[in-house]
Amino acid sequence: MFDMQGYLPFILEGMKLTVAVALLSLVISVVLGMLGALAKLSKSSAAQTVAGVYTTIIRGVPDLVLMLLIFFGGQIAINEIGDRLGWGYIDISPFVAGVCTIGFIFGAYMTESFRGAILAVPKGEIEAGHAFGMTPGQVFSRITLPQMVRHALPSFGNNWLVLVKATALVSVIGLHDMVFNAGQAGGSTRQPFTFFFVVAMLYLVITGVSDVALRWADRRYSVGVRKA
Amino acid sequence: MDFTIIADNIGLYIQGLWTTVQLVVLSLIVGMTLAIPMALLRVAKNPLIWALPSAYIYFFRGTPLLVQMFMIYHGAGQFRDALDSVGLWFIFREAYWCALIAFTLNTAAYTAEIIRGAIEQTPFGEIEAARAYGMSKPILFRRILLPSAFRRALPAYGNEVIFMLHGSAVASVITIVDLLGAGRIINSRYYAPFEAYISAGLFYLGLTFIIVWIFRQWEKRWHAHLRPRDTSAAEVAAPSLTLAR
Amino acid sequence: MKKLMTVFALLAAMTISGTIAGTAMAGEKLRIGVEGAYPPFSWVDPDGTLKGFDIEIAMALCKEMGAQCSLVQQDWDGIIPALLARKYDAIIASMSITEKRKKKVNFTQMYYNSPAKFARRKGSGIEITKEGLKGKTVGVQRATTHDDFITAVFGDEVTIKRYGTQDEAYLDAEAGRLDLLLADSIAMNDGFLSTPAGKDWEFVGPGFNDPKYFGAGAGIAVRKGDAKLLGALNKAIDTILANGVYKRINDKYFDFDIHG
Numbered sequence: 001m002f003d004m005q006g007y008l009p010f011i012l013e014g015m016k017l018t019v020a021v022a023l024l025s026l027v028i029s030v031v032l033g034m035l036g037a038l039a040k041l042s043k044s045s046a047a048q049t050v051a052g053v054y055t056t057i058i059r060g061v062p063d064l065v066l067m068l069l070i071f072f073g074g075q076i077a078i079n080e081i082g083d084r085l086g087w088g089y090i091d092i093s094p095f096v097a098g099v100c101t102i103g104f105i106f107g108a109y110m111t112e113s114f115r116g117a118i119l120a121v122p123k124g125e126i127e128a129g130h131a132f133g134m135t136p137g138q139v140f141s142r143i144t145l146p147q148m149v150r151h152a153l154p155s156f157g158n159n160w161l162v163l164v165k166a167t168a169l170v171s172v173i174g175l176h177d178m179v180f181n182a183g184q185a186g187g188s189t190r191q192p193f194t195f196f197f198v199v200a201m202l203y204l205v206i207t208g209v210s211d212v213a214l215r216w217a218d219r220r221y222s223v224g225v226r227k228a
Numbered sequence: 229m230d231f232t233i234i235a236d237n238i239g240l241y242i243q244g245l246w247t248t249v250q251l252v253v254l255s256l257i258v259g260m261t262l263a264i265p266m267a268l269l270r271v272a273k274n275p276l277i278w279a280l281p282s283a284y285i286y287f288f289r290g291t292p293l294l295v296q297m298f299m300i301y302h303g304a305g306q307f308r309d310a311l312d313s314v315g316l317w318f319i320f321r322e323a324y325w326c327a328l329i330a331f332t333l334n335t336a337a338y339t340a341e342i343i344r345g346a347i348e349q350t351p352f353g354e355i356e357a358a359r360a361y362g363m364s365k366p367i368l369f370r371r372i373l374l375p376s377a378f379r380r381a382l383p384a385y386g387n388e389v390i391f392m393l394h395g396s397a398v399a400s401v402i403t404i405v406d407l408l409g410a411g412r413i414i415n416s417r418y419y420a421p422f423e424a425y426i427s428a429g430l431f432y433l434g435l436t437f438i439i440v441w442i443f444r445q446w447e448k449r450w451h452a453h454l455r456p457r458d459t460s461a462a463e464v465a466a467p468s469l470t471l472a473r
Numbered sequence: 474m475k476k477l478m479t480v481f482a483l484l485a486a487m488t489i490s491g492t493i494a495g496t497a498m499a500g501e502k503l504r505i506g507v508e509g510a511y512p513p514f515s516w517v518d519p520d521g522t523l524k525g526f527d528i529e530i531a532m533a534l535c536k537e538m539g540a541q542c543s544l545v546q547q548d549w550d551g552i553i554p555a556l557l558a559r560k561y562d563a564i565i566a567s568m569s570i571t572e573k574r575k576k577k578v579n580f581t582q583m584y585y586n587s588p589a590k591f592a593r594r595k596g597s598g599i600e601i602t603k604e605g606l607k608g609k610t611v612g613v614q615r616a617t618t619h620d621d622f623i624t625a626v627f628g629d630e631v632t633i634k635r636y637g638t639q640d641e642a643y644l645d646a647e648a649g650r651l652d653l654l655l656a657d658s659i660a661m662n663d664g665f666l667s668t669p670a671g672k673d674w675e676f677v678g679p680g681f682n683d684p685k686y687f688g689a690g691a692g693i694a695v696r697k698g699d700a701k702l703l704g705a706l707n708k709a710i711d712t713i714l715a716n717g718v719y720k721r722i723n724d725k726y727f728d729f730d731i732h733g
Contacts, residue, residue, distance in 0.1 A: 059390070059436060060429075060433035061394075061429040061433055062393070062394035062395070062408065062429075062432055063397075064394075064408060065397055065428050065432060066429070068408075068411075068415075069421065069426065069429065072415065073422045073425065076421070076422070161290075167292075168292035168294040169398075171294070172401055179292070179294065179295060179298070183302075186302060186306075190306065191306050192298065192302035192303055192305065193299055193302065193303030193304075193306040194306070196295055196298045196302065196303060197299060197303075200291040200296070200299065203290060203291045203292060204286075204287070207290045
């Protein structure tokens with residue numbers, strides 16, 4: 001039953017794409033998460049509303065629906081905008097659509113993680129920073145950010161694991177990730193279970209490695225902190 | 229954008245809505261039934277008892293729902309002869325049952341973890357008091373641990389219900405005409421991705437709001453004892469649904 | 474002498490390219506949208522190259538027009554929206570010319586015509602009548618003329634399962650999830666019935682080609698307003714039909730005249 005009939009390299013090729021999509025989406029989601037958290041914590045009610053609508057939509061609409069909408073509709077939208085602004089034709093490949101969708105979705109989850117983490121930094125330290133005459137930017141980069149990482153790590157790690165699993169959906173829009181390739185290989189060899197099982201194991205490998213990395217990061221960023 | 233095509237085909241969306249609700253509700257109910265014993269096995273001290281549930285939970289939480297569903301749907305085709313010989317093929321023949329099985333197994337794993345986490349957070353005082361009363365283990369579980377755990381698990385379980393609703397959209401990938409399935413048919417029939425998918429999205433949004441509202445009512449009722457008497461501190465103390473799992 | 478030779482060579486090159494580029498599309502870059510999941514008209518070889526009747530017709534037409542063509546693989550569901558979104562300039566994917574599609578795109582003349590047929594499991598004895606089809610499960614590719622036909626004519630009698638690709642329908646048919654398939658007779662024959670996977674299946678019933686549902690044969694779709702490309706493609710189709718290139722490709726895949 002586990003004879004892969006030489007398709008293993010094909011599946012591993014797909015795994016490369018899976019990991020690439022996951023990492024790029026992570027970058028986008030961290031950027032959006034940071035912006036969202038700052039927006040939600042800002043004094044401007046406009047920023048808060050935008051961030052609120054953003055997180056509400058992501059909470060309310062399935063990932064797959066967003067992915068299909070962005071993939072099928074995104075190209076048309078980009079064309080409309082491009083026509084008005086005089087850009088040339090910009091192609092929205094399945095890769096771009098997949099990464100943008102997942103990054104966009106998990107940006108909302110990161111917003112919540114980062115918001116909670118920023119709130120957890122002791123106010124006294126931020127006040128002290130201001131008292132020393134630091135600019136808001138300096139306060140953020142020297143005081144808030146380093147401490148925020150420690151608080152954000154558990155839910156950040158959680159979001160990452162959910163993100164990795166969400167990348168499986170890009171196979172539905174035709175991206176040749178490992179789920180898509182498993183489907184192809186399974187169809188050709190008439191042994192779909194074998195290949196999907198292998199892919200499941202590979203996902204467990206990715207999450208296993210992530211677990212180790214996150215635990216290392218947790219240790220590193222918790223230096224000097226006493227744990228209960 | 230022409231939303232009249234949606235109005236013309238609203239029946240298809242309603243049919244899809246009904247299928248989605250069926251799949252989600254059934255899998256949640258059966259999943260919960262499986263999750264409770266699994267959580268209890270999981271908190272046992274004996275490795276022989278918690279090893280298997282742990283492996284099951286690790287697998288179903290660590291792999292994507294889409295892959296799990298494919299394993300069952302397409303995989304059943306690979307083992308068709310074996311299934312036929314034990315008379316089970318007629319179940320796996322239908323995409324609907326394959327999806328339902330996948331969703332149930334998936335939510336059972338997540339729910340078991342949620343219940344386990346809640347059980348482990350039981351204030352030890354409650355357990356001490358129960359033992360002091362001379363309660364046996366089964367009675368302890370039934371009257372103290374589980375009710376207490378369910379109350380604690382409410383926010384996390386609310387999240388799980390929403391995740392299950394969103395996850396159910398993958399059923400459309402194996403030909404099931406759920407809410408998203410209806411959207412895909414409209415999209416391909418009229419070449420109208422925006423109308424088709426925005427409409428589907430709005431339906432899902434509506435369902436999510438209903439679920440959030442239901443859980444908020446339950447929380448008001450069952451977390452009443454957690455609310456501070458001083459209402460000015462209510463915002464800080466009242467537990468609420470969060471995004472992160 | 475050298476200078477003369479250069480000028481001479483230049484003139485020769487210009488003349489030659491002038492004769493090849495006798496059409497409006499000469500030297501232009503053209504992107505052709507194809508499906509790649511519809512043997513024998515288009516499929517992807519294990520090494521990743523696109524092959525098939527549609528592919529070869531596309532390359533032949535491009536050669537005739539003197540255009541530089543690249544192929545863009547696209548899922549069937551999004552094949553027309555992608556054309557309208559300018560991902561490519563023409564669709565050569567066995568797309569039937571129907572009134573519904575004509576509302577969104579323009580078609581060239583048809584480049585082949587073949588009827589649709591049902592297939593059933595051998596020995597199942599299913600007949601293609603309203604009574605015979607009652608309660609049966611039929612697999613079709615979503616958004617094809619076959620989908621429209623079965624929905625309109627037998628929609629109340631059968632359970633319709635719609636797939637993203639025809640290949641997926643074959644897979645489920647082989648796995649025993651379907652009672653019937655409805656697809657293009659040639660595609661189904663070459664892509665399924667005559668392969669090991671389809672050994673338990675056979676054709677049943679008449680060929681269907683009512684233009685109301687199935688259109689007027691397969692044509693090449695271009696965006697509305699792209700008259701230049703439409704004209705060039707039509708001219709090229711006429712040319713390859715006349716000069717034997719079409720016949721050569723036809724005979725490579727089929728032992729009868731698919732153009733009709």
